[in-house]
Amino acid sequence: MKNTATLLISCPDRKGLVAAIANFLYTYNANILHADQHQDDDADLFLMRIEWDLDGFALDMGAFEAAFAPIAERFGMAWKLKRSAHKPRMAIFVSKYDHCLVDLLHRWHTGELACEIPLIISNHEDCRRIAEFYGIPFHVVAVGKDNKAEAEAAQRALLVEHGVDLIVLARYMQVLSESFSTAYRHKVINIHHSFLPAFEGAKPYHRAHARGVKLIGATSHYVTEVLDDGPIIEQDVTRISHRETVEDLVQKGRDLERIVLSRAVRWHLDHRVLVYGHKTVVFD
Amino acid sequence: MKNTATLLISCPDRKGLVAAIANFLYTYNANILHADQHQDDDADLFLMRIEWDLDGFALDMGAFEAAFAPIAERFGMAWKLKRSAHKPRMAIFVSKYDHCLVDLLHRWHTGELACEIPLIISNHEDCRRIAEFYGIPFHVVAVGKDNKAEAEAAQRALLVEHGVDLIVLARYMQVLSESFSTAYRHKVINIHHSFLPAFEGAKPYHRAHARGVKLIGATSHYVTEVLDDGPIIEQDVTRISHRETVEDLVQKGRDLERIVLSRAVRWHLDHRVLVYGHKTVVFD
Amino acid sequence: MKNTATLLISCPDRKGLVAAIANFLYTYNANILHADQHQDDDADLFLMRIEWDLDGFALDMGAFEAAFAPIAERFGMAWKLKRSAHKPRMAIFVSKYDHCLVDLLHRWHTGELACEIPLIISNHEDCRRIAEFYGIPFHVVAVGKDNKAEAEAAQRALLVEHGVDLIVLARYMQVLSESFSTAYRHKVINIHHSFLPAFEGAKPYHRAHARGVKLIGATSHYVTEVLDDGPIIEQDVTRISHRETVEDLVQKGRDLERIVLSRAVRWHLDHRVLVYGHKTVVFD
């Protein structure tokens, strides 16, 4: 695995942007591995992802911010620097359905997900065994009608304690509070079992079956304070037939949920996702 | 092309149904070409499509109804008999966008669509030339705010005059009245340029772009008195990227619309579609 | 779960077939749950799958064969009777790659796969832990250049001892001998990591990358004595881009392999697959 840095930039679209960034990197002898950019003309916005090899890069990374600041200021950039050597710390929230959890853990074990998983948080005991199989601490925080605030406080204490950068809701069946969503803005990824914006809210497979759609879908998105409305990272669909019952849809949907969620998580961890407005750009 | 008959049946699910139908056909020496059935347990409903060769069939088709009536009554069947020798008469409604019309006419010319097309009705002159290329009468019925009722009366007179069995709205940009929809219940197929029920109503590509979905879709459905709510016959989707503008989606969507509409029309013409409740069964 | 019987039939296509079968079942008061049939005109072949509820079925299943024999003889049927109460016994062969194994075991645990798994056989120790997690005996049979015959003898002794009905090669990296393939004809399901017949044999992802294809695929098929040539049960593909290296294809392909193999296994276990000639019919 290469030791790389990735720069994610968004700013007003101006001439000379690419030249300025490329010159800066060339000055320090960067070997660019990937570069991708996008201009949104309607929003007058320039978005860029650029990744380079740190081997042979002549700027000490501790000095990067100071060196890059003049360019960033000149163009009014919002920017983030990500280093492959720093593995994000990801918490998984789960309830009783374990298929997304099992899938994420196996991918992590296989090396597909470039992160650490310091803990799993659940409102039920059911998934403890699989967490232990992969050697990951499993915390049960019971959530009921009357203790939502306390439960979230306990969850957030755990997240802070473990230095968590990203939360994945792997079919976690509780709605996060507005305060929680705001505190972890664009840092909570959820999987919804429909092709949003169709069938927002509860029981989407039942409603898809009742409506007689010919495809079912799944959507992974960042959580915002509005339910099932955050910026979409990935979606996919699969064909169904009249022969399939709601239970069949649930079963078939598990494959969609697993794949759509894992793609979104991987892209986030690979620093490929830029949120702007209500939308995402996923650089490939 | 074989000379066949197709029976479409729906009735309460009872034992002995298949035996009764199969015995009836065997009695008259039918060579069954295709048979497919579906039980909807929730609705206690049995749905069947059975097609047989009329070569060697020992019952005169003029006598079919009388011969089959006892079975139909015994099981409380709703049934329709379709003969391949009788080509349905299909009218196409179109406005200015011609891509679906061009596609349907070429498929019809190629033999994919087993129908006659006695006329095309439009609220604009634009598509006259392509209609004439295929030798199909083209009628312009102008539709404005103030003459909707008169325009529909004129359209319906044309439909009656030409003995039309099926109407295809090939991106026809006017909403049919409730009276029209009711009169041609399950006989009007529309193409909507979204993955229904997402983005019902106007400008779905604009709204898909604004919402940041990762796939766009198209849906063909029977028209009912509620806009974009009728039984869905077919849907499909295609992936889009952040690079694509609304105009790109419109262009890409044309391929979806063409294909989804043409499938729905072909299946209807092949007597593969059974409507029940708010849904369809498409026998393959 | 209902207690059902499923009849799989293939025979020359003759008139009266459906009536005979339907009458037979109706005589014994069968409640038919699913029925599907297919006629292959070129091969003059009739293929049928019919499943009925054993609750209320008036024929003792011990007497089924004797009762059905006259019909089977009259039409020259090859037929198999499967009962949902009898769970097939499935062995999984695996080497070092564990993704298909993990997927199959999780699906089995979730109830998606209606079978028992009395043992897993491997030529390596690597997957023992995951087998033990699900409580399934794990047998290592080392396979080298010089002991292929002995290794297969040991494997086959295990299969016989455990009454195995179906063998799934979950990325098992050894080729079975002709004798083995013949002994378990249409009872060994393999997953090949290409869209067969493209890229038969070794290293298909490397060859797909070198050829510059725009989609990669996976194929599950019954094993025959000719490598990668048996009847195909299921295939699927996924889009790739020029940005993806061979390693990326390998990673992306794992999702395809898992899903394609699990579908094939589930359909086989649900008695939906009929082999005829070089092909399969998968009744849905």
Place this chain on the structure above:
Amino acid sequence: MKNTATLLISCPDRKGLVAAIANFLYTYNANILHADQHQDDDADLFLMRIEWDLDGFALDMGAFEAAFAPIAERFGMAWKLKRSAHKPRMAIFVSKYDHCLVDLLHRWHTGELACEIPLIISNHEDCRRIAEFYGIPFHVVAVGKDNKAEAEAAQRALLVEHGVDLIVLARYMQVLSESFSTAYRHKVINIHHSFLPAFEGAKPYHRAHARGVKLIGATSHYVTEVLDDGPIIEQDVTRISHRETVEDLVQKGRDLERIVLSRAVRWHLDHRVLVYGHKTVVFD
């Protein structure tokens, strides 16, 4: 429509490449609209597509080559400059099947294909009427066993006379000679009705049916002197069922062929395709 220039570059991958190109364009005040690049590490190759607005660009395009030459030489670039104001001139070759031709002409008419179509060449009269509908000269050059060389000479004379930049074989049923393929290297796009490299050569739908594959495909590629072996531009597949006959596959395949071919042609015309070695990069 904007007045733009597009630069397509391939060269050994060296540091400073992006900076050099970006600086060059910035010097002349270019407003970059799209930029995409790809590094192939195995081949040590850098590939780039960059498009900018000519409005406000301060370099006269007649002087571009001289101005850019030092950079091109320094990095050993192969490069092409394409201007949106220059519409490529595309000839279509067709035989009797007209579905791809009809599709291309309608897309061209709608503005999807940024080209001129000075002529259509066929070995049959059948498609003359559709050519005339769109007002495009239609030339019949009969091709038989004994006049292949003369026929190609006549075709090539027509291509030269009409200044043709691109040839599209829209289900043209003759194989071009090695000499023809070489003369129009990477300038002839063919559509093959299979998922190459499966079913190279004749009658792919028949062979797909016989092999029992579960998906059929289509492939558009540049023609080389080896049949069905040129660099692939685009592929797609569609699912088939055991119910479908060879004739059904042919019909279903027409939709695949139309869409896959039209994508390849559009991408070529939009200067999105770079060939390297045996492969293409399609910049999106």
